[in-house]
Amino acid sequence: MMPPSDALLLDAPPDLPAALLAPQAGCMNCDLRPVSICGALVDEELAELAQLSERRSFAAREVLTIQGDRSDVVFNVLAGTIRLYSLLPDGRRQIVGFLLPGDFLGLSMEERSPFCADAVVDSRACCFRRAGFQEFLDRKPHLLRRLHRAAVQEMTMAQHHLVLLGKARAEVRVLSFLLHMRRRWSAIGGRSSVTVPLPMSRQDIADYIGLTISTVSRTLTALERDRRILIVPDGVRLLDLPGIEASVAGG
Amino acid sequence: MMPPSDALLLDAPPDLPAALLAPQAGCMNCDLRPVSICGALVDEELAELAQLSERRSFAAREVLTIQGDRSDVVFNVLAGTIRLYSLLPDGRRQIVGFLLPGDFLGLSMEERSPFCADAVVDSRACCFRRAGFQEFLDRKPHLLRRLHRAAVQEMTMAQHHLVLLGKARAEVRVLSFLLHMRRRWSAIGGRSSVTVPLPMSRQDIADYIGLTISTVSRTLTALERDRRILIVPDGVRLLDLPGIEASVAGG
DNA sequence: CGGCGAAGTTGATCCAGGTCAAAGTCCCGT
DNA sequence: ACGGGACTTTGACCTGGATCAACTTCGCCG
Numbered sequence: 001m002m003p004p005s006d007a008l009l010l011d012a013p014p015d016l017p018a019a020l021l022a023p024q025a026g027c028m029n030c031d032l033r034p035v036s037i038c039g040a041l042v043d044e045e046l047a048e049l050a051q052l053s054e055r056r057s058f059a060a061r062e063v064l065t066i067q068g069d070r071s072d073v074v075f076n077v078l079a080g081t082i083r084l085y086s087l088l089p090d091g092r093r094q095i096v097g098f099l100l101p102g103d104f105l106g107l108s109m110e111e112r113s114p115f116c117a118d119a120v121v122d123s124r125a126c127c128f129r130r131a132g133f134q135e136f137l138d139r140k141p142h143l144l145r146r147l148h149r150a151a152v153q154e155m156t157m158a159q160h161h162l163v164l165l166g167k168a169r170a171e172v173r174v175l176s177f178l179l180h181m182r183r184r185w186s187a188i189g190g191r192s193s194v195t196v197p198l199p200m201s202r203q204d205i206a207d208y209i210g211l212t213i214s215t216v217s218r219t220l221t222a223l224e225r226d227r228r229i230l231i232v233p234d235g236v237r238l239l240d241l242p243g244i245e246a247s248v249a250g251g
Numbered sequence: 252m253m254p255p256s257d258a259l260l261l262d263a264p265p266d267l268p269a270a271l272l273a274p275q276a277g278c279m280n281c282d283l284r285p286v287s288i289c290g291a292l293v294d295e296e297l298a299e300l301a302q303l304s305e306r307r308s309f310a311a312r313e314v315l316t317i318q319g320d321r322s323d324v325v326f327n328v329l330a331g332t333i334r335l336y337s338l339l340p341d342g343r344r345q346i347v348g349f350l351l352p353g354d355f356l357g358l359s360m361e362e363r364s365p366f367c368a369d370a371v372v373d374s375r376a377c378c379f380r381r382a383g384f385q386e387f388l389d390r391k392p393h394l395l396r397r398l399h400r401a402a403v404q405e406m407t408m409a410q411h412h413l414v415l416l417g418k419a420r421a422e423v424r425v426l427s428f429l430l431h432m433r434r435r436w437s438a439i440g441g442r443s444s445v446t447v448p449l450p451m452s453r454q455d456i457a458d459y460i461g462l463t464i465s466t467v468s469r470t471l472t473a474l475e476r477d478r479r480i481l482i483v484p485d486g487v488r489l490l491d492l493p494g495i496e497a498s499v500a501g502g
Numbered sequence: 503c504g505g506c507g508a509a510g511t512t513g514a515t516c517c518a519g520g521t522c523a524a525a526g527t528c529c530c531g532t
Numbered sequence: 533a534c535g536g537g538a539c540t541t542t543g544a545c546c547t548g549g550a551t552c553a554a555c556t557t558c559g560c561c562g
Contacts, residue, residue: 452509452510453509453510453511454509454510464509464510464511465510465511465512468510468511468512469511469512471511472511472512
């Protein structure tokens with residue numbers, strides 16, 4: 001199998017979905033091999049795919065899909081951050097994931113979307129009508145294969161997150177989250193790997209890792225007091241990366 | 252798309268993997284449409300697939316895969332129950348899922364299996380060498396499509412479980428688990444839908460729903476005291492199904 | 503039958519993290 | 533610079549479930 005070829009990126013039309021350009025993100029507690037879809041396509045296929053798609057922008061808070069609603073669109077995040085969540089009857093919210101550039105939304109191909117999704121910050125996405133995307137997929141088994149790998153990997157990621165929610169203490173949850181975000185951003189953008197951007201609110205973080213906003217805040221404060229992290233605007237700087245990685249692995 | 256055809260079952264060779272016969276299980280808190288793989292194949296394909304496979308038996312406690320080990324086998328559970336879990340450095344264990352007849356293990360196609368798996372009770376499985384299975388898949392895009400749907404669905408299941416682990420109280424966790432098991436067994440076997448078989452131990456249940464064995468036991472006892480369930484050997488009888496469903500939905 | 507080990511139940515106590523409420527901080531528009 | 537609203541931090545208190553430790557039940561084998 002051909003390795004993800006960065007060379008292809010240069011030739012790709014500018015409006016291509018980011019998934020074709022960016023590798024998939026790693027999981028919370030392990031480094032999964034990124035799945036690039038790009039390598040599986042030749043230029044004319046990329047162009048055709050770009051034609052099928054339509055770019056859309058979403059303001060912060062704007063809703064992409066509503067739990068239980070019909071939705072026949074597949075999104076591929078280009079920029080920004082999307083949160084995927086489940087709304088409980090009592091008003092609480094469990095965020096099942098943050099979608100960063102390159103991630104897909106709506107792959108489940110169910111008539112009704114199983115979760116809500118909205119934009120955390122202003123974001124852009126590449127949209128396909130499901131039918132058209134499906135049809136393209138049907139004609140390109142090699143693309144389907146890549147997509148399948150991506151789906152299986154996302155499942156494994158979900159299962160790792162499951163371990164975290166089932167077993168970890170508050171501090172480990174927060175640290176795992178920070179490491180997770182660091183890995184994801186570095187997989188996408190190659191930004192500085194010590195400062196981790198956190199576009200989402202404390203409440204979002206809490207709803208993701210199964211804590212309350214107070215506990216998240218307290219834990220972050222404690223970590224900063226212990227000189228393990230440094231809280232900066234819109235992010236966190238990891239001061240003791242090896243130490244942090246050790247305490248997450250150990251707990 | 253052709254609906255799952257039960258008629259095919261009668262003609263299928265006896266050694267076929269159960270996944271081709273049984274629909275996939277539903278998820279913890281919602282009824283996902285079962286994904287049958289059977290309908291996608293014609294007789295000669297079924298026969299070819301059967302040839303690729305090898306039946307194996309596992310005694311209770313026998314290990315199928317070890318976290319991090321190389322594994323180039325794909326299992327399809329035929330009978331029994333397999334537990335899929337992650338072992339934490341401190342010895343604790345988070346069970347990520349129970350595999351019942353029809354479920355796949357090892358689909359991730361990673362060189363190293365991300366989780367441990369062992370048999371809860373004496374079980375049988377249909378094994379494929381990964382390369383052969385992969386190659387068969389590559390020649391049958393329609394099968395890959397089915398498998399992909401199954402994977403996406405399993406991911407959605409994992410995400411629902413995630414919601415449970417992140418947000419639910421002990422009683423809801425236990426009740427959700429019972430409903431989940433009831434739905435899965437009824438999807439497979441069509442057994443009595445009031446008595447839910449529980450082949451796994453209390454400890455297993457606890458490690459699955461993120462509680463301790465004491466809490467599981469206490470909660471079950473309390474539910475029995477309130478005449479909502481009846482504990483029977485190797486299972487539980489649900490006495491107030493509508494009431495239980497309501498209290499689970501309510502958060 | 504009796505005795506032993508594994509699994510399950512139950513009780514007493516503890517504490518991590520939830521809850522509630524009060525400051526504090528940041529950002530934006532005027 | 534000022535005021536207001538949203539977000540965050542912090543404190544005081546409370547509780548659900550963890551922990552630890554009997555005790556009971558069951559299955560199994562001699």
